[in-house]
Structures are given as structure tokens and as C-alpha cells.
Amino acid sequence: MFYKTTRINILQASLVLNRLHFLPLFLLAAASVMILVVIVTLSPSDAATLLSQSTSQSVASLAD
Secondary structure, three states: HHHHHHHHHHHHHHHHHHHOOOHHHHHHHHHHHHHHHHHOOOOOHHHHHHHHHHHHHHHHHHOO
């Protein structure tokens, strides 16, 4: 009986690990969708100023 329940527990653990394997892919897809939504909702001028601000900040942080 103990052997049978151990096999079931191992099977359940492997199913959970298989689900966790897709978690990074799901998070990456969700992040890309959120970025696309932000780009679409911003007007082009807002997106351009936001992009230039972020690039100037990254250049300034690299210069330090």
C-alpha cells in the first residue's frame, strides 16, 4: 500500500513540475502583452519621449 501511494505522489509531483516548466514562458508572454498594451495606449509622442528618457537614463547609468 505504501508503495502505491508513493508512486501516486511521485506522479503528482511530476505533473506539478511539468506545469512549472511552462511558467517562465507564460510570464514572458504576459510581460510582452503588457508592453504591447502600454505601447498601444500611449500616443506616439508619449512613447517617443518615454523611449528617449529611458535611453538617456540608461546611457547616464552606463557613463557613471
